[in-house]
Amino acid sequence: MKNKFDLINEMAVDTGSKIILLLLDGLGGVPLAPGGKTELEAAHTPNMDALTSRGSLGLSEVVAPAFSPGSGPGHLALFGYDPLEYEIGRGVLEALGIGFKLQPQDVAIRCNFCTLDAQGNISDRRAGRISTEECIKRVKMLRGIKIPGVEIFVEPVKEYRFAVVLRGEGLSADIPDTDPQLTGVPPLPIVSASPETEKTAEILRQWWFQANQMLADHPPANSCTLRGIAKDPGLPRFPEIYKLRSAAVAVYPMYKGVARLVGMDVIEHDAETPAEEFEVVREHWDEYDFFFVHIKKTDSYGEDGNFDAKVGVIEAVDQALPMLLNLNPDVLIITGDHSTPSLLKRHSWHRVPILIAAEWARYGPATKFGETSCAAGTLGLIHHVDIMPLALAHAKRLGKYGA
Amino acid sequence: MKNKFDLINEMAVDTGSKIILLLLDGLGGVPLAPGGKTELEAAHTPNMDALTSRGSLGLSEVVAPAFSPGSGPGHLALFGYDPLEYEIGRGVLEALGIGFKLQPQDVAIRCNFCTLDAQGNISDRRAGRISTEECIKRVKMLRGIKIPGVEIFVEPVKEYRFAVVLRGEGLSADIPDTDPQLTGVPPLPIVSASPETEKTAEILRQWWFQANQMLADHPPANSCTLRGIAKDPGLPRFPEIYKLRSAAVAVYPMYKGVARLVGMDVIEHDAETPAEEFEVVREHWDEYDFFFVHIKKTDSYGEDGNFDAKVGVIEAVDQALPMLLNLNPDVLIITGDHSTPSLLKRHSWHRVPILIAAEWARYGPATKFGETSCAAGTLGLIHHVDIMPLALAHAKRLGKYGA
Numbered sequence: 001m002k003n004k005f006d007l008i009n010e011m012a013v014d015t016g017s018k019i020i021l022l023l024l025d026g027l028g029g030v031p032l033a034p035g036g037k038t039e040l041e042a043a044h045t046p047n048m049d050a051l052t053s054r055g056s057l058g059l060s061e062v063v064a065p066a067f068s069p070g071s072g073p074g075h076l077a078l079f080g081y082d083p084l085e086y087e088i089g090r091g092v093l094e095a096l097g098i099g100f101k102l103q104p105q106d107v108a109i110r111c112n113f114c115t116l117d118a119q120g121n122i123s124d125r126r127a128g129r130i131s132t133e134e135c136i137k138r139v140k141m142l143r144g145i146k147i148p149g150v151e152i153f154v155e156p157v158k159e160y161r162f163a164v165v166l167r168g169e170g171l172s173a174d175i176p177d178t179d180p181q182l183t184g185v186p187p188l189p190i191v192s193a194s195p196e197t198e199k200t201a202e203i204l205r206q207w208w209f210q211a212n213q214m215l216a217d218h219p220p221a222n223s224c225t226l227r228g229i230a231k232d233p234g235l236p237r238f239p240e241i242y243k244l245r246s247a248a249v250a251v252y253p254m255y256k257g258v259a260r261l262v263g264m265d266v267i268e269h270d271a272e273t274p275a276e277e278f279e280v281v282r283e284h285w286d287e288y289d290f291f292f293v294h295i296k297k298t299d300s301y302g303e304d305g306n307f308d309a310k311v312g313v314i315e316a317v318d319q320a321l322p323m324l325l326n327l328n329p330d331v332l333i334i335t336g337d338h339s340t341p342s343l344l345k346r347h348s349w350h351r352v353p354i355l356i357a358a359e360w361a362r363y364g365p366a367t368k369f370g371e372t373s374c375a376a377g378t379l380g381l382i383h384h385v386d387i388m389p390l391a392l393a394h395a396k397r398l399g400k401y402g403a
Numbered sequence: 404m405k406n407k408f409d410l411i412n413e414m415a416v417d418t419g420s421k422i423i424l425l426l427l428d429g430l431g432g433v434p435l436a437p438g439g440k441t442e443l444e445a446a447h448t449p450n451m452d453a454l455t456s457r458g459s460l461g462l463s464e465v466v467a468p469a470f471s472p473g474s475g476p477g478h479l480a481l482f483g484y485d486p487l488e489y490e491i492g493r494g495v496l497e498a499l500g501i502g503f504k505l506q507p508q509d510v511a512i513r514c515n516f517c518t519l520d521a522q523g524n525i526s527d528r529r530a531g532r533i534s535t536e537e538c539i540k541r542v543k544m545l546r547g548i549k550i551p552g553v554e555i556f557v558e559p560v561k562e563y564r565f566a567v568v569l570r571g572e573g574l575s576a577d578i579p580d581t582d583p584q585l586t587g588v589p590p591l592p593i594v595s596a597s598p599e600t601e602k603t604a605e606i607l608r609q610w611w612f613q614a615n616q617m618l619a620d621h622p623p624a625n626s627c628t629l630r631g632i633a634k635d636p637g638l639p640r641f642p643e644i645y646k647l648r649s650a651a652v653a654v655y656p657m658y659k660g661v662a663r664l665v666g667m668d669v670i671e672h673d674a675e676t677p678a679e680e681f682e683v684v685r686e687h688w689d690e691y692d693f694f695f696v697h698i699k700k701t702d703s704y705g706e707d708g709n710f711d712a713k714v715g716v717i718e719a720v721d722q723a724l725p726m727l728l729n730l731n732p733d734v735l736i737i738t739g740d741h742s743t744p745s746l747l748k749r750h751s752w753h754r755v756p757i758l759i760a761a762e763w764a765r766y767g768p769a770t771k772f773g774e775t776s777c778a779a780g781t782l783g784l785i786h787h788v789d790i791m792p793l794a795l796a797h798a799k800r801l802g803k804y805g806a
Contacts, residue, residue, distance in 0.1 A: 030765045034456040038765070059783055063804055064407075066792030067414075070805035083805065084405075093806045343763065347803055349796040350765050351783060372768055376779045 005080070005241050007401070008389050012243040017330035017395040019244070019290045020281065021387070023078065024317060025071075025255075026299030026340025028352040028371065032307060039302070039310045039342060040353060041370035045318040047325070048334060048355065048369040055332075055357030057366050057377030062338050062384045068347045074337030075258045077384035079238055079292075088261065089173065089230020094163045096257025098155055102232055107166040107173045107200060110228040113138065113221035114160075114179075116212075120186045125179065126160045127221035135162055138221055145210045150203050160221065164207075171231075172197040175204065179225035187225050237263035242388060243397070245287070249280045250294035259292055274313075275320035285327055290391075293324075299347075302340030310342055331358040331395045333387065334369070354379065354387070358394035408483075408644050411792055411801070415646040420733035420798040422647070422693045423684070424790070426481065427720060428474075428658075429702030429743025431755040431774065435710060442705070442713045442745060443756060444773035448721040450728070451737060451758065451772040458735075458760030460769050460780025465741050465787045471750045477740030478661045480787035482641055482695075491664065492576065492633020497566045499660025501558055505635055510569040510576045510603060513631040516541065516624035517563075517582075519615075523589045528582065529563045530624035538565055541624055548613045553606050563624065567610075574634075575600040578607065582628035590628050640666035645791060646800070648690070652683045653697035662695055677716075678723035688730055693794075696727075702750075705743030713745055734761040734798045736790065737772070757782065757790070761797035 029038035036042075062069045062077050063084065072093050073083030088096075091108035102108060113135065115124035139156045146152070150168035157163055174193040180186075190208060192201035204226065215222045239246045240263070248259030248266045256266045267284055271277045274295055281291050295317055301309035324332065335354035338347050353374040364378035382390065392398040432441035439445075465472045465480050466487065475496045476486030491499075494511035505511060516530040516538065542559045549555075553571035560566055577600040581591045593611060595604035607629065618625045642649045643666070651662030651669045659669045670687055674680045677698055684694050698720055704712035727735065738757035741750050756777040767781035785793065795801040 030763065034766050036766070064792075065785055065789035066411075066796040066801060067804045068796065068801065070803050073805040084410075087805070090806055341763070348763070349793070349801070371765060371781060375767065375781045375783055381783050 005236050008392070008398070009241050009243070011399045011401060012241075012392060013397055013399055014243045014289075015395070015397050016289070017397060019331040019391050019395050020293060020324055020329045020333070021078075021291070021391065022293045022295070022317070022324065022332065022334045024295045024298045024314065024334065024336050026302045026338060026347065027336025028339025028341070028348070028350050029302070029310070030339075030341040030343055030350060032343055038371045039307060040314060041368070041372065042307075043311045043314040043318065045314060045369060047318045047321040049367060051332070051355060051357045052366040052369055052373070053363060055355050055361045056364055056379040057369065057374045058354050058379030058382050059351035059371070059374045059377070060335060060354045060382045060384050060387065061351055066349045068349045069338045070347065071254055071337065072258065074384075075255065078337050078387060079262050080241070080385050080388040081235060081262070082385050086233060086235060088233055088258070090228025091163070091173070091230040092232060093254070094157060094161075094228065095165055096261070097254040098157055098163060099253030099257070100153070100155060100163065100165060101260075102165065102257075103167060104232050104234065105167070105171060107171045107229060107231055109164040109226050111162050111164055111224050111226055112160050112179060113162070113224050114187070115220040116186075116223040122180065122183050122185060122187060124220060125181075125183060125225070129159050130221050132156065132158055134221065135159060138215060138218060141214050142211055144214070145207055147203055147206050152207065164226070166200065166203065171200045173200070173229045173231045175201055175229045177225070177227045177229070179227050187223065190226065232261060235262050239263055242290070242392060244290040246290040246292070247284060247288040248292045248294065249277050250292075251277065252294070252296045255294040255296070264292060273320075274317045275323065278320050278323040282323060282327060298336070299340045302342050303345055305342050305345040307342035331356065331391050333357075333391055335387065351381070352384075354382065356390060356394055360394055360396065408639050410804070411795070412644050412646070414802045414804060415644075415795060416800055416802055417646045417692075418798070418800050419692070420800060422734045422794050422798050423696060423727055423730075423732045423736070424481070424694070424794065425696045425698070425720075425727065425735065425737045427698045427701045427717065427737070427739050429705045429741060429750065430739025431742025431744070431751070431753050432705065432713070433742075433744040433746055433753060435746055441774050442710060443717055444771070444775065445710075446714045446717040446721065448717060448772060450721045450724040452770060454735070454758060454760045455769040455772055455776070456766060457764070458758050459764045459767055459782040460772065460777045461757050461782030461785050462754035462774070462777045462780070463738060463757045463785045463787050463790065464754055469752045471752045472741045473750065474657055474740065475661065478658065481740050481790060482665050483644070483788050483791040484638060484665070485788050489636065489638060491636055491661070493631025494566070494576070494633040495635060495664075496657070497560060497564075497631065498568055499664070500657040501560055501566060502656030502660070503556065503558060503566065503568060505568065505660075506570060507635050507637065508570070508574060510574045510632060510634055512567045512629050514565050514567055514627045514629055515563055515582060516565070516627050517590070518623040519589075519626040525583065525586050525588060525590060527623060528584075528586060528628070532562050533624050535559065535561055537624065538562060541618060541621060544617050545614055547617070548610055550606055550609050555610065567629070569603065569606060574603045576603070576632045576634045578604055578632045580628070580630045580632070582630050590626065593629065635664060638665050642666050645693070645795060647693040649693040649695070650687060650691040651695045651697065652680050653695075653699075654680065655697070655699045658697040658699070667695065676723075677720045678726065681723050681726040685726060685730060701739070702743045705745050706748055708745050708748040710745035734759065734794050736760075736794055738790065754784070755787075757785065759793060759797055763797055763799065
């Protein structure tokens with residue numbers, strides 16, 4: 001059996017048609033109480049609602065039933081990569097999250113400042129949750145560590161968390177975490193899981209030894225643990241699989257980072273609001289066939305449990321939507337990377353509403369874009385990994401399978 | 404790629420929340436005539452209907468489209484074990500069905516009394532369908548057979564069917580059926596499919612030889628065939644996978660047996676009616692996180708073709724339902740292990756209605772629990788193997804997948 005990307009790639013045709021994938025992070029929701037509406041249903045969205053008569057609606061499973069996806073798996077699935085098959089290591093995600101431009105051979109590491117007692121045992125795995133300011137102070141110290149043959153980047157993340165990236169020849173990431181996930185024991189030794197990894201392990205041992213010397217007089221963050229040691233997974237390249245000149249427009253570093261990992265161009269800009277992001281799309285309209293447009297704040301307000309503010313972001317997107325419609329994309333898809341119901345204040349497992357507007361869509365009777373209308377939509381139940389193939393099909397970019 | 408149980412297990416968290424899985428055997432149905440209602444739709448179920456505003460509805464595929472599941476596969480799927488991957492041998496199912504408490508190393512065998520002619524060929528594979536009384540008489544004779552090094556249990560099942568269980572050291576079940584599925588030929592010889600099985604095969608040969616001598620003068624059941632020779636498949640353990648202290652409340656032995664095979668505690672009781680079973684749940688409420696409650700008679704009446712009686716059982720369950728609701732479970736799921744439409748008088752392939760009531764469910768607009776409302780439900784189409792993960796998710800017992 002051929003793999004899915006090969007099949008799609010063989011059927012894909014560059015017809016020059018244009019696709020916009022508008023992603024409202026954490027779009028899906030649930031009602032606050034029985035008989036109520038979800039955030040999307042409560043929002044006043046005349047433009048999206050009008051699109052329902054020019055498109056088809058469905059609900060989409062992001063990873064698998066009951067799975068609440070993190071941002072990494074959610075976006076991998078959205079781009080067509082089965083997140084149960086393809087994984088982005090946690091170190092890489094951390095580096096992407098702070099906007100670090102990883103190179104293919106870099107080794108990225110999530111680090112925690114921790115507290116060691118006089119015996120060298122961990123007494124606090126998070127170093128008393130020191131402030132980000134204290135974190136930055138120590139990160140600046142750690143940047144002083146130099147080891148021959150390797151370039152070392154140290155970047156603050158938040159509170160007790162920071163990131164280390166190694167750049168050089170012949171590095172490997174096959175090294176287990178040193179965080180024992182327990183207190184009262186020392187950090188685990190840095191060991192190489194294979195002979196090829198010994199060089200990298202030795203670099204990290206030297207780095208950690210020097211780091212401990214520097215941090216010794218700076219309790220409570222007088223040591224650190226290394227976690228999620230990982231490299232760019234070398235994913236199949238999105239623009240080539242789908243035969244689309246592809247660009248990402250996003251405000252937050254994490255989403256630019258994942259787009260870059262799959263090989264999209266990332267357009268740099270100063271946009272912040274949905275309207276400003278849409279303006280970036282307009283400016284670059286002629287340069288690309290495919291635009292991934294990421295709206296973050298639906299998720300942020302969902303996680304805050306702020307139902308009304310999440311509704312507000314959806315309405316702001318709707319209000320600006322004519323800017324995208326005026327570009328006359330052949331296909332416009334509106335969906336999320338997972339649900340973030342304000343009621344739960346976290347990513348959830350609920351299936352995500354999706355709207356595919358295109359001349360060739362199977363139009364349905366819905367008049368409002370929302371979870372309930374999507375559950376009965378003509379698109380039916382789909383899976384996130386199928387969104388890109390469906391985008392191509394609706395853009396007449398996908399030929400017949402078999403004679 | 405990790406297997407599903409490992410993934411679920413890694414994400415599972417013991418939050419102390421409580422789940423009831425209320426199983427109406429053969430719940431799904433079809434209307435008796437065009438324009439009609441199914442059994443569930445015809446039933447007066449004010450309590451279940453009220454739950455639709457506190458939950459979400461869907462239809463669930465038990466094994467695969469068009470598959471009419473037996474009780475074994477139906478319950479395996481319900482507990483999260485893909486019945487196409489995990490199998491319970493027929494000998495084991497037969498033993499469970501009569502309430503025999505199988506031990507892990509036991510070898511269980513379904514046997515048929517049959518008729519041999521003077522040449523030793525089978526003239527009737529079911530021995531003229533002798534009565535259960537005649538079956539019991541012969542089973543008592545066969546209990547007289549003793550073979551050194553092995554304990555042998557012989558139990559009547561029904562009419563020409565009985566079960567044999569071997570208990571001892573070093574037994575194996577890798578032995579093909581001896582029923583040739585034809586008349587006019589002798590029973591197949593008892594052969595071992597591997598050297599490790601020779602000991603067991605030799606025990607069965609001796610047993611069968613003596614059985615024939617005892618039965619010779621008792622036609623038409625003057626011999627027997629051995630089928631579905633099997634051991635406990637050693638399934639991954641339900642309470643450990645899902646991190647749930649789990650109990651089964653069932654009236655019929657088969658369902659207690661399957662629950663025991665996956666590692667649930669089986670609560671012994673004298674309950675018969677739904678209300679009495681629910682009372683057992685109440686009595687043991689503090690001891691467990693998860694209760695599997697099995698209602699048999701929906702299926703029995705479906706198989707009898709008795710539409711009204713099946714409706715009556717559903718109504719009795721509904722009437723007693725407040726007993727469960729008063730326990731304030733965090734999640735209450737109502738579904739079936741397959742459909743048993745009265746019109747068909749057998750298990751069928753039709754998808755099964757499911758209701759998941761929980762504070763975090765995506766409520767929909769339905770006002771009645773039934774197949775039609777489930778087909779348009781906000782839960783959508785799911786699969787039985789996903790019911791337990793969804794139960795955990797709705798009980799806030801499942802963390803995020805990936806960062």
